[in-house]
Amino acid sequence: MAHLRFKALDLANNRPKVKVESNGKISEYFASDVFGLPQMQASLSPDVFKRVKKIIHDGSKIDSETADAVASAAKSWAISKGATHFTHWFQPLTGSTAEKHDTFFDASSGMERFKGTALVQQEPDASSFPNGGIRSTFEARGYTAWDPSSPMFIYGATLCVPTVFVAYTGEALDNKAPLLKAVEAVDKAATRVCQLFDKKVSRVKASLGCEQEYFVIDKALFASRPDLVMAGRAVFGHNPARGQQLDDHYFGSIPTRIYNYMKDFETESLKLGIPVSTRHNEVAPSQFEVAPLFEDINVATDHNQLLMDVMSRVAERHNLKVLFHEKPFAGLNGSGKHNNWSLITDTGVNLFQPSTSARENLLFLTFFVCTIKAVFEHAELLRASIASAGNDHRLGANEAPPAIMSVFLGSQLTAVLDELEKNGNIKVEKGDNIYMKLGIDKIPPIILDNTDRNRTSPFAFTGNKFEFRAVGSTDNPATPMTVLNTIVAEQLTEFYQLVDKDMKKGTDKRLAIVGVLRKYIKDSKAVRFEGDGYSEDWVKEAAKRGLANVKDTPRALDAYLSKKSRELFANQGIMNPVELEARNEIQWENYIMKIQIESRVMADLVQNHIIPTAIAYQNKLIQNAKGLKELGVKNTQVLKIIESMSGYIESLEAEVEKMTNARKKANVIEDAREKAIAYCDDVKGKYFESIRYAVDKLELIVDDEDWPLVKYREMLFLR
Template identity: 75%
Template sequence: MAHLRFKALEEIQKRDTVNVNIPSDKISDYFAQHSFGLPQMRENLAPETYKNVEYAIKHGKKIDEATADAVASAVKNWAIPKGITHYTHWFQPLTGATAEKHDTFFDASSSLEKFKGSALVQQEPDASSFPSGGIRSTFEARGYTAWDPSSPIFIWNDTLCIPTIFVSYTGEALDYKAPLLKAIEAVDKAATYVCKYFDRNVTRVSASLGCEQEYFVVDRALFSSRPDLVMAGRTVFGHNPARGQQLDDHYFGSIPPRIYNYIKDFEVEALKLGIPVSTRHNEVAPSQFEVAPLFEDLNKATDHNQLLMDVMQKVAERHHLKVLFHEKPFAGLNGSGKHNNWSLITNTGVNLFAPSSSARENLQFLTFFVNTMKAVHEHAELLRASIASAGNDYRLGANEAPPAIISIFIGQQLSSVLNEFEKSGNVKVEKGDNMYMKLGIDKIPEIILDNTDRNRTSPFAFTGNKFEFRAVGSDTNVANPMTALNLIVADQLRKFAKEVDKLIDGGMDKRIAIVEILRKYVKESKKIRFEGDGYSEEWVKEASKRKLANIKDTPRALEAYTSKRTKKLFADHKVLSEVELEARKETMLENYIMKVQIESRVMGDLALNHIIPTAIAYQSKLISNANGLKGLGIDNASTIKNIKKISEHIDTVREGVLEMTEERKRVNKIEDTAAKAAAYCDDIKEKYFEKIRRSVDKLELYVDDEDWPLIKYRELLFLR
């Protein structure tokens, strides 16, 4: 193992920078050249056919057979000249990754390339290998993928990829996209209804999203020499180097040349696919970076984020690098998140979370702003569940990520506005554009400007013209938290409209009715607002006083998926049935169990087969040295002390691993999935992981560097 470590270190010294071919000086020359969305359909379809597709996308209608055949023919004629021979339905099962099954265009019976509308619209992959949470029986293993025309078809890995939903033989959702599309439709309907209080021209509201993707990059040889990184995606052992991130010298610094070339390379591939990557920079931890795209339609942005992660991984291979999306690959260093910047945009071009010089639009802004706060207040535990994972449990609450307590940061000025609003409700309403609200400050437009600093400790922050859900983990499929967020906001807006309509029907002026309901919501949701340090113990105590949940682990967080409130929420909007929610929870619990189980096994393997033998061998050297010193009459007290310390840590590691293994055997016999997940959390991870790691990391300090078998943090993080 030691040989493998030094062989990897030798290999990294031979690395040459990989040249990157930039197709053109102008991005516009190659942007989306591998994407077939509405712009390409407009160019390649007959006008009437294009109108049918556009109408179907905008109104969520089914595409007829003739239109599907025309699209399929156009897509085939676009793809084949690019050297594409196969197509696939690209879907997002509950594994967290994407999946695909390739079929050829070539029809042997006719010796021609064919692609019918039926093949475009639907495919039938075997569903038996994908997690379903018990939703389908073995004899009902078939699953169906159905084309999602609102997301562009694209070419990747020399294959035509068709974004689809994935459902069971009996119609239940087996993926992340199907419920997301329903949640997007729900928020569209509810938000459009509320918008008509202010502007009758609004006929559609689209959710938009920008995903800031954080990640680590390490050399592939160094990665391959760490079995824990290969098997679990994170280092289960590793002592912090003398220099980590404490100097903050990596953040926003100059990007290392080799990594810079890699970033340029994957950006080119992303841009060809129509992914509008816009920002790149170093993050806080060494070897940590971030890429961020421009805002897009939520469904499209979700697909693009999943595709971007695949692109980043594939391109890294040709640079002899490895991308780590695990939320916490290195203990003691910042973890990686995926900040979801979310907003709502009307078909008239208005961002409903943006300030305006118009008093009417600012009342509209307050309406959506306050209703979003109210929604988060009412369903904080569901939001927490939507970001729960084994990886994110390591990150949430650490000193670089938001705490597990869901709260909202809105900034001092908006807090002052809402406090005054709640206190006095000093509202003066005049007809026409002269309507304004007097809130102890002259006028709202001067208050709602984005002059606030982002609270980096807040899991859900308002950042000027959008909300930023910062607690989402870097490896998460954002469809999951975005389904929850859009659904709870849709539900809250529907309740708001019902209350406002009731007051209006009773004779109250519409704008006064809106203000009255908003005042009530501000008061009811006040405890979810927090402007201070989310890392502090004081906040934990304060949150407890406010009765805000502080759910630190995934097994407990996932309980929210099957609460009466959640079941009613999903059922009311026909997003997921009770059976589907139960299955989804079951799948996520199973995923948690498997990941903790893998980490436990990796720890045992490394400890028993690599760490302990190395420590014993080094200890034998010290014993020989001590005996030699004794024979010469030289004081050997310090050497003997080190020998004893090494023995103590070896015993701790050995006993810990053996006890953990026996405990794992007991836990594996638990039949109830929720109880089993909780046991893996409490009786294995919490009880043994840190205890074993602490002694292994101490042994790393004692054992001669030449003998230590594992690539060290200083090598993983600083050698490129």
């Protein structure tokens, strides 16, 4: 196989440059492939457009006349741009998107048609999508339904209609439906709280910006590594002498091939209305990041999923391969999808933006403290929302936050909360004197420049938003955002009820608000942490505080099925127990399959590539040792190497056999959770590291000319 390695390296090192033409001003082509409100306004009658805007704003049901008008306009627009097909674009519980293309052309009439019924609802064959036991395999019926809040777009020659996906019995079979409900819940709860301060607020939107980290390697090098092809990560590979320790890649000059690739996929993304705005090198060699501007959370989620697809497709044009796995290379920085989340009122106020007005800062503190309290109350559920086999490799290592959920505020805001907690017992006073006594007037006008960053914190306040850093790079942000918006909606609901109760007793509104906030600050203090999340001291301290540290996915997922979580999702109308159980079943099965694939890839590489290569090289050394002996030259060192190799080979043979038996034993377990734990503990936990250790040691011993796998140093320094 070594010859394949060198052929791949030759291809990678002699690629012709891919020329990327400039498309001119971004403003001239941004969202040119999107059928959004401007395009609707230009093609619909004023009455129909008004109804469509109301449907999008209110989330109300669309009538057949309006649907027909929108479908006809969308078809004409799409055909004018070269589209021949349409599809309902949805996000099943597979971790990716799905689509089934239908032609506009109607053979019976010889014309292109697109009816409102086809726009609003379709019935794809849903039998092979994960359902977690909601329905039998032979019950194939499932429905996709148009989501008007996310604009249609053209991808290739297809008009894509963003949709939700539900079972025949009504349960959600996708990531979008629960997210839409969670966004509605936080809107309702947040609006009611806002009206304690400003009656003009009638709506609160959840906003999201997803920073997407990723690795890029040459396509030929990727194809020559079966583990990358099958599992998305290198299960073997010794760290190169130079990795990321010099900190020279981070924010460094972008390699030419990657720069051209970035420009290309950014152009395609911008045409689709994805507001990508930032590009840079990340910490590890061959690791990069792209970040968009903030959008409504539903659209931002759709755009992130679409962006990943665009990046993968455009990479093909550049003979590159994008790796979205959370930990494709052991010992190097892992990849995350930092979810920057905030709440914005329809009056234009960012509820997490401190103000120069002390009075307005009480509104800021209300949402700020309620969010911290929500994270404290549901930390284990928040941890479950980012659980995956890939993220388990990343959390707590190389600049990724730990599995312990904590909140970072920065020293100044910590001091503000401490003072508010101490100075709460005050009397009713006129004017702004009450805010001064509470210390609220001391909040810096521009927290953005006064709040430090903490890369080790999974959930950090960064000036005017919270950054959920623990989300994995392959994750659909809809899952953690569904949980985050749900727990905040629940906390805001409780907050309003407590304040309202005190006000009905005659307590001044400001004092009622402050009284509840003081209690929340005190109750949630344990979840606030300003130090180094990587340190062993924090692990011990977190345990003393009663914070959970669930390091693996199978056990982390238990939080979804706790009584507390069931009540939470039921109270907010997000998911019923059947949907929760189904999702856990799917997550456990997905974990099992991911670890199973990695285990099989490891066994295949060891048995068919590593051991044969090691033995062949060992035979060369044996001949060398014999020759030295015949010449009367000492062969002690050669014999030591031969003996060392024998130990690693024997270890690999034994460990792979044990791992295979452990896998077979796990496969007979029927309960999905127990089976997932068996794969976690008895397959991955017991054998992955020991097998990798032996292989990586052999990589350092075997002649470089004979080693079959492309090495880290050859993959990670692409120019």
